[in-house]
Amino acid sequence: MxxxxxxxxxxxxxxxxxxxxxxxxxxxxxxxxxxxxxxxxxxxxxxxxxxxxxxxxxxxxxxxxxxxxxxxxxxxxxxxxxxxxxxxxxxxxxxxxxxxxxxxxxxxxxxxxxxxxxxxxxxxxxxxxxxxxxxxxxxxxxxxxxxxxxxxxxxxxxxxxxxxxxxxxxxxxxxEKNAFMELLSFGGGMTMARIGNFLATQGDNLIVGRMLGAAALGIYGRAYQFMVMPAGLFGNALDKSLFPAMAKVQDDKQRLGRAYLTGVSLIALVSIPLSIEFVLLAPEIVLTLLGPKWTDVILPFQVLACSLLFRMSYKMSDSLARATGAVYKRAWRQVLYAATVGIGSYIGQFWGLSGVAWGVALALVLNFLLMAHLSIKLTGIGWAEMAKVHMHGIILGLITGTASYFLVTTLRSLTDSHLLTLFLNALVIMLLAAGLIKFFPTLIISDDLKSLFGKLITNRFKK
Structure with missing residues (x-):
């Protein structure tokens, strides 16, 4: 940043x-x-x-x-x-x-x-x-x-x-011919899925650049980057850890299901509160990091921030599909996702950059549902379990978001410093979240996450 x-x-x-x-x-x-x-x-x-x-x-x-x-x-x-x-x-x-x-x-x-x-x-x-x-x-x-x-x-x-x-x-x-065919049999499906995923993640940029021009793409690109950066850092870290781990237990549905639900629960716990903070603090974030000439970034960033959970969460399903070799089942879903992004972005561009952002956000929701459906088929878990692991993130987001709304409103009336508003809000919200986790752990953290954190702490002390 x-x-x-x-x-x-x-x-x-x-x-x-x-x-x-x-x-x-x-x-x-x-x-x-x-x-x-x-x-x-x-x-x-x-x-x-x-x-x-x-x-x-x-x-x-x-x-x-x-x-x-x-x-x-x-x-x-x-x-x-x-x-x-x-x-x-x-x-x-x-x-x-x-x-x-x-x-x-x-x-x-x-x-x-x-x-x-x-x-x-x-x-x-x-x-x-x-x-x-x-x-x-x-x-x-x-x-x-x-x-x-x-x-x-x-x-x-x-x-x-x-x-x-x-x-x-x-x-x-x-x-070596056999090695080539063995790599290609999996890699071909991966490439198909990647084409679909690329068109989905970059189709909006292609349409903005082609229809609205380079300057508009520069603005939209920064809004998209603000949304993608935390999603990319957190999602890629999970993918790099869980993809090879799940690949090793790809024949054990129960262990796959627990690993998947743990990852989704962690993503919800992080992304839902973060999404709310981005929407509330978008003006301060943009003006502090980019400066006053980038104010047009604010509205599309707020729209894209609403879809942060769906962007981060579908990556868990993506890792699961690759780990189990279900690359062709993943591929057609990515193609449908790409088509939705393209259609949504093209229609949305008539309303400017915020319209494109809404088109992308709706496509992300659809892709999340498609990939969640695939994950349920691969692991044998149910929709009720999927909904349950999101509840802790929703509760944390509602509590911290409400506190942040009143705090930011007050700070804006007291100071013109965007940096000070960001700093004080971040400090208070982090202390609030830490207090909730400390004193009300069952309300905020799922059983799977408690088990994961316990193992991480134990391994840390063993070292």
């Missing part, structure tokens, strides 16, 4: 929008360059060296192919989006395909071995150096849009260096 706050004051919404389109193009193409190889390596119960060398060859070949492809097709892509200045940005960023192809196997092996602390350290370090230092410095000296491009490329290079050092793997290209 700190890096975003600084860059927002040095780079214009238009420049953010141009790079945002380039990143959308790259992220969409990456689904084909990776071909679901990484998750296939994590999910396989028996992994051999032939899978690693074949997977590395697939990644390297597709990375080179797409790097050249984007280099040549950049003018056509820029013409589609009707954005001047996009062509050189796309050509510069095209080399990221080749760079990232060296990370796929190492990243998958670290996930498989549950080395999450090391992975997190690599991601944080590469981002801090790429964006936090280089990106801010280049933006400060006037590089504008090229500061963002350089930051993306440097982050990718540093990610490769750190991963190669932390996780050795066979770097000699090789190809």
């Amino acid at each position: 700190g890096v975003l706050a600084v860059l927002a004051r040095l780079v214009s919404p238009l420049e953010f929008g141009l790079v945002g389109v380039a990143v959308i193009v790259v992220d969409f193409s990456k689904m084909f360059t990776q071909m679901g190889v990484g998750p296939a390596i994590v999910q396989r119960q028996e992994l051999e060296n032939r899978h690693l060398t074949t997977g590395f060859t697939m990644s390297l070949g597709m990375g080179l192919l797409f790097a050249v492809g984007l280099l040549l097709s950049a003018p056509l892509v820029a013409s589609f989006f009707k954005m001047e200045g996009l062509t050189p940005i796309l050509r510069a960023i095209s080399c990221i395909f080749l760079i990232d192809s060296f990370t796929l196997i190492g990243h998958a092996l670290m996930q498989r071995e549950m080395r999450f602390k090391t992975l997190a350290a690599i991601e944080v370090s590469s981002y801090a150096l790429g964006f936090g230092i280089a990106g801010i410095f280049l933006a400060y000296i006037g590089w504008g849009v090229w500061a963002l491009v350089a930051a993306h490329l440097l982050q990718a290079v540093l990610n490769v260096i750190f991963l190669v050092i932390a996780q050795p793997f066979p770097k000699k290209p090789g190809f």
Whole structure:
């Protein structure tokens, strides 16, 4: 958030929008360059060296192919989006395909071995150096849009260096037909699902960029980023922990069901109160972090914040589907989700950015229900159990949200300092939440979460 706050004051919404389109193009193409190889390596119960060398060859070949492809097709892509200045940005960023192809196997092996602390350290370090230092410095000296491009490329290079050092793997290209087919049988379904998921998570950005322009995309992108950042950090941490763990017990429905419900309960406990706080404090958050030129971010951010629970919670179902190999059942749901996002965003854009946000929010609710239905079929749990694990989060959200509403209303009448309002509200709400958990634990924490926290504390003391 700190890096975003600084860059927002040095780079214009238009420049953010141009790079945002380039990143959308790259992220969409990456689904084909990776071909679901990484998750296939994590999910396989028996992994051999032939899978690693074949997977590395697939990644390297597709990375080179797409790097050249984007280099040549950049003018056509820029013409589609009707954005001047996009062509050189796309050509510069095209080399990221080749760079990232060296990370796929190492990243998958670290996930498989549950080395999450090391992975997190690599991601944080590469981002801090790429964006936090280089990106801010280049933006400060006037590089504008090229500061963002350089930051993306440097982050990718540093990610490769750190991963190669932390996780050795066979770097000699090789190809074995059976290994290729085994990886592709799982990876194909993963790729289909990822295409659907990408169109769902980026379809709104595509429509905003195409229909409303780069500046509007820059504004919408910041609103979306505010919503996605906590969802991404928390959801990705859970996914990296639970996906390999659930893959190991994929034949035990009871253990899968308990793990799934524990994850959903934790997500509800975090996301529901956080969603309410985002809606109430959106003006202070935007003005403090981005500054007064970004006030148009406030309303779409508030709308998107209403859907935070649904965005975070469906990721648990996503992890479960991948862990059990139900990638094709997941895939058609992702395609339907993508279609809903596209339709909702297109209709919503007639009412501006807030209309797009409402279209996306409704699509997230639908996807949550679709993926919850799949999880129920995979684990044998019931809808009543699903509803029950959300109750603790709802109770905590209602209590902290009510307190926050009266506190924020009072603070706004007493001070013009947005930062002070944020700080005092956060302090009071955290103390209130801690007090509720301390003195009324059965009201706030489910039995599954109590068991999980107890195991974590026990393991901590054993160390």
